[in-house]
Amino acid sequence: MPQVFPPIPASPTDTTELEAIRHAAEALRASEARYRSLVQASSAILWLASAAGRLEGEQLSWSAFTGQSQEQFNGWGWLEAIHPDDRERTAAAWTGALAASSMYQIEHRLRRADGQHRYMNARAVPIFDAAGAVTEWVGIHIDIDERKxxxxxxxxxxxxxxxxxxxxxxxxxxxxxxxxxxxxxxxxxxxxxxxxxxxxxxxxxxxxxxxxxxxxxxxxxxxxxxxxxxxxxxxxxxxxxxxxxxxxxxxxxxxxxxxxxxxxxxxxxxxxxxxxxxxxxxxxxxxxxxxxxxxxxxxxxxxxxxxxxxxxxxxxxLREADRRKTEFLAILAHELRNPLAPIRNGLQVMRMAEHDQATVARVRDMMERQVTQMVTLVDDLLDIARITRGNLELKPVRVELRELIASAVETSMPLIDANRHTLTLEVASESLLIDADPTRIAQVIGNVLNNAAKYTPAGGRIDVLAWRDGAQAVLSIRDTGIGIPSESALTVFEMFSQVGASIDRAQGGLGIGLSLARRLVELHRGSIDLVRDETVGGSRFDIRLPLAPDVAAQSPGAATPPASAAGGLRVLVVDDNVDAADMLSELMDIIGHASRVANDGPRALVLAEQFRPEVVFLDIGMPGMNGYEVARALRGMPQLEPLALVALTGWGDDKDRARSKEAGFDHHLIKPANLEAVERLLTDLVETRKG
Structure with a gap:
């Protein structure tokens, strides 16, 4: 039978060495566990590279941040995660650190797993063995993106x-x-x-x-x-x-x-x-x-x-305000000198012709007009100063807007007549009661009317319309004057602002009228605006004032301009022959109707939308957009119904009449239209609508 040998007992020396090895292994495992925990807990990226500078093995935080797999970052593959613009610089710095066995440090952008590049501060240090050779590199990336x-x-x-x-x-x-x-x-x-x-x-x-x-x-x-x-x-x-x-x-x-x-x-x-x-x-x-x-x-x-x-x-x-103030002072001096010169000369004439009563009377009348002009000018300046300081006291009363319009028109008529302007008034028949200071609102209307009269060439036209729009009374003043350039539209209401101002201008004035008007209207909780209206040859200013509470509470009327008084109609005359259109419009005004004139199709449609005519006299043979096309467009505006369309044409056979009827015309008149026939037609329309 085989011989059994007893186990050889370990020597005390062997036992000590094994214990040391076991303790070293456990310490290494503990160190690796701590390292892994540190990597997982840290927001920084910790990584290890070989002595040759290659990333090898598992790099947990690098993969977590960049999304690169071990196969992708292995060796020098990690450079693919560096921003392309920083890649060459990074490779050069890493190569230099490897060659010198010295600390590696650089700032570059590193691509995150979601594709976004983040600024990083990268550092790495070499680990040496007992002989002084590099065994590995320990590196760290710290996110500095927010600071960068x-x-x-x-x-x-x-x-x-x-x-x-x-x-x-x-x-x-x-x-x-x-x-x-x-x-x-x-x-x-x-x-x-x-x-x-x-x-x-x-x-x-x-x-x-x-x-x-x-x-x-x-x-x-x-x-x-x-x-x-x-x-x-x-x-x-x-x-x-x-x-x-x-x-x-x-x-x-x-x-x-x-x-x-x-x-x-x-x-x-x-x-x-x-x-x-x-x-x-x-x-x-x-x-x-x-x-x-x-x-x-x-x-x-x-x-x-x-x-x-x-x-x-x-x-x-500030520069512009200073410029306008300087200009204003120059104009003020000019405006004050204007009346002073004839007053001084008048005093000399009165001394020289003191026994000529007729001459003295004429001079006295002239001096009164000039003094009145100076007083008005100074009053406007004082009003502006009072409003600016908040010292202007309004004295509101319950008053009809038409009364204030009449008062302002009476004041402005001498200037309107002197320039041979035609003034038309169209005020709604319904009540336009407002709570306002009569003097101040009449002053506002007068200022706008005076501007219209001064800046409209002689023989022009000024229209004053008033109607109700919801809880407001609307007063619109329109003229056929020089208008206001678009570049001045935003500043026309500003203090010291003038349109085309110059010392030698013929119209005169300080250019504070509209500024004063706006401030007075705003004190009445209203508004005044320059309205762009293609149907108006010059300027259009709309003044809106709140109606008296009891009137405003009543069922509001339509927001349209009023018809003429005495049962008249709103009539639109459309003819490319300017003289013919104006003469027919004059007839409308004489026989008690409110009229407007357009000399082409597109303008007629714009004016129809705003004026809301009840009757349109429409020339068929207009260039561009002819009368048939205009008629069809007008029939497509339901807000105009009922609308009477009257064709004006030089052709009057059955075929022409049939064609005009097909286009939507109610009546067909041969040019030149018989004025008695026109008046009879309008009278019949009035009677029909009354019935």
Whole structure:
């Protein structure tokens, strides 16, 4: 049988060595466990590289952050996660550190798993063995993106400030700011917009565009963004859309953005004192994940740009006010000198002809007129001063608007007659009672009438209309004068403002009449506006005043101009022959009807919409849009019914009459129309409507 040998007992020395090995292994496992825990708990990226600088084995935090697998980052594959613009610089720094066995340190951008690049501070140190050879490298990436983005943002904003420091107009600021912001963010378009005073419309004054992109300069409504986004922007909340097609319905702004090839947008509204004042946006022609720092950059850019622009505008406004004040003082001196010269000469004449009573009487009348002119001028100045100080006291009473119109017309008639103007009055028959200071409202009407008389060439026409519009009385004064240029429309009501002012102008005046008129009307809780009306050859001013409460509470009438008194009709005469149209219109006025004249089809349609005629005398043979086309268009306006259409033509056979009837005409008159036939036709229409 086999021999059994007893086990050889371990020597004390062997036992000690085994224990040491076991303890070392446990310590190594504990160290690795601690390292793994540290890697998992840390927001930094910890990694190990071989002595040759290659990433090998498992790199938990690197994979978690970059999304790279071990196969992808192995060796030098980790460089693929570095931003392309930083890759060459990073490889050179890493190679240099390996060659010198010295600390590796660099800042670069590292791609996160979601595709976003983050700024990182990367460091690595070599680990040496007992012989001084490098055995491995221990590295760490610390996220410094927020700090770098803040620094980057501040540098860009500072560069914008430096670039626009010497700018002397808002357009330069908009141009430089939008260009620098657009190029920095690499977007398709960068617009800057002012928000209009109605807090609804915004005007894109300027936009920077990348090559091939269309400009969006123009006027828009906030409603185009959709109700929710428009409300947010009025509250100052930034609009951030990363994918228009995914995040917006067509009705909620999607259609608007797609129309300008915008697939992603940041739109930053700027609210000051509770009011939306400006907006700046960046557009991208493809979906884009906007970052918080990018949004913050646009928000700060619009804040700084607006502040700079407003400083320039305020400075320019002060210059303009100073210029107008200087001009005003020169005009004031001129206007005071005008009456003083004849008064002084009159005194000399009176001394020389003191026994010639007729001459003295004429001179006295002249001096009274000149003194009255001076008193009126000084009174206007005092009124402006009182209103400015808040010392003007109104004395309101219950009064019919037509009485105030009559009072103002009586005061202005000498000037109107002196210029041989035709004045027409059309005041609604219904009550237009208002609570107002009669003197002040008559003064307002008189100021506007006097302007119309002064700035309308001799032999012109002034129309005064008054009607009810809901709870307001509307007074409209229109003339065939020189009109007001579009560039002056916004300043015509400002103090010291004049249209085409010059010392040698013939009309005279200080240019404070409309400013005074607006302030007086506003004290009555009303408004006065310059209205753009293509049917008016010169200017149109509409004055709106609140009706007395008991009148306003009654069922409101239609918001249309009134018919003539005494049962007359509103008649529109349309003829390209100006003389023929004017003569027929004159006849309308003489026989008690209110008339308007248009000399082409498009103007006739605009005037019909505003004037609401009851009868239209319409020439068939007009160039461009002929009478048949105008008639069909008029019949398409249901608000004009019932409307009597009367054809005026040189053709009168059965075929022509049938064609005019087919086009919608009620009556057919041969040119030149018999005036008795015209009057008889209108009389029949009046009687028919009474019946």
């Amino acid at each position: 983005r803040v620094e980057e943002r501040l540098r860009l904003l500072d560069a914008m400030s430096q670039a626009t420091r010497n700018a002397d107009d808002p357009k330069t600021i908009m141009d430089v700011t939008t260009r620098m912001l657009g190029e920095h963010l690499g977007v398709t378009r960068c617009p800057y917009a002012d928000v209009e005073s109605d807090n609804d419309r915004f005007t894109i004054r300027h936009d920077w565009t990348a090559p091939g992109a269309i400009s969006t300069v123009g006027v828009y409504s906030l409603d185009l963004f959709g109700a929710r986004a428009a409300s947010d922007m009025r509250e100052g909340r930034t609009l951030r859309i990363c994918d228009v097609d995914r995040e917006l319905d067509q009705a909620d702004g999607g259609a608007m953005f797609n129309a300008i090839a915008c697939r992603a947008i940041i739109c930053c509204p700027l609210v000051k004192e509770g009011k939306l004042v400006a907006m700046m946006a960046v557009h991208q022609d493809c979906p884009r994940q906007w970052t918080d720092p990018e949004v913050a950059l646009v928000e700060q850019a619009v804040e700084r740009s607006w502040a700079h622009i407003e400083r320039l505008r305020a400075t320019e406004a």
